[in-house]
Amino acid sequence: MPEGHTLHRLAGELTLVFGGREVEASSPQGRFAESAALIDGQVLVGAEAWGKHLFVGFPDERFVHIHLGLYGGLEVVAGVPEVPVPRGQVRLRLVAAPAGGSAAFSYADLRGATTCELLTRAERDLVVLRSGPDPLRADADPGLAWERIRRSRAPIGSLLMDQSVLAGVGNVYRAEVLFRHRIDPYRPGNTLRIGQWRAMWDDLVVLMREGVRTGRIDTVRPEHTPEAMGRPPRRDDHGGEVYVYRRNGMPCHVCGRSVRTAELQGRNLFWCSQCQRRYRSRALQ
Missing domain, CATH: 3.20.190.10 (MutM-like, N-terminal)
Structure with a gap:
C-alpha cells in the first residue's frame, strides 16, 4: 500500500x-x-x-x-x-x-x-x-498522536500503523523509524517517554519530506550507504536504502545480527533484536 x-x-x-x-x-x-x-x-x-x-x-x-x-x-x-x-x-x-x-x-x-x-x-x-496527524502537513499536531500513544498498552509497532493515531505511516516507515531510534516494536505505547516520541516524529517529518522529493524511501544514514560500507545497493521493487524493511535473515548494517521478521496485526514486522533490544519494564526487573 x-x-x-x-x-x-x-x-x-x-x-x-x-x-x-x-x-x-x-x-x-x-x-x-x-x-x-x-x-x-x-x-x-x-x-x-x-x-x-x-x-x-x-x-x-x-x-x-x-x-x-x-x-x-x-x-x-x-x-x-x-x-x-x-x-x-x-x-x-x-x-x-x-x-x-x-x-x-x-x-x-x-x-x-x-x-x-x-x-x-x-x-x-x-x-x-478520523485521521491522526500527518507528519507531512504543516498544520499537524504531534501532541494529538502522543495523547493516544501514552494512554495505550498496544505495541508501538501497531500504534504507528494505526491511521487514527498517525496518518500516512506505513510498513516501511514504521520499521525504519523504530530501528533508527532503537525502539523495540513490541514495547507498549504507554511506556514511551515524550522525548522519544518527539524524536521519532521529527525524524518522520525529515524522512517523509525526502520521500516526497525523491519518490522513494531512503532511511540509512550517510555512514551506512552502499558507497560508505562498500556493499552492493539494495535490489527491491520498493526501491531505496533501508535498515530492516524486507531484509529478514540479512545482516544488520549496524551490528551484523540477522534481521528478524514476524507478523503483527496482519502485517510483516521487521527489526534487529540486537539494536532494538526487548523492552523490559523496571517493575519486572
Missing part, C-alpha cells in the same frame, strides 16, 4: 498539471460515472493529501476522495499530443485540453483504488477528523 509521501507527491502533481484548469471528467469503467458527470467541465481547484487520503477539489466545495488501498494507482501524464484510449479498468479519467498556445493535452487515470467518491466539505472533514 502506498505510504503518505506517495499521496503528497500525487497531490502536488495534480495541482501542478491541472490546478486552475477546466477538466473533462469521465469513468471509462463506469463505477464513478454519476459523480464524474457532476464535475465534468469544472475547474480543478487543487489537490491535497492527508495521510493516505487524497482529496481533489472542485468548485462548490466538492472533493473527489481517493484511497489507493493495496492495488490502486494514479497515473498523471502531462504534455502529450493526444490522449490515448483508456487501458484496463479506469475508474476516473481527468483530461485537460491544450491551453495558452500549447497543443499538448494532459490526463490522469485512476485504477484499482479502494475508494473513489465525491464528497461535500462536511464529509471530507469527517474523513480528516
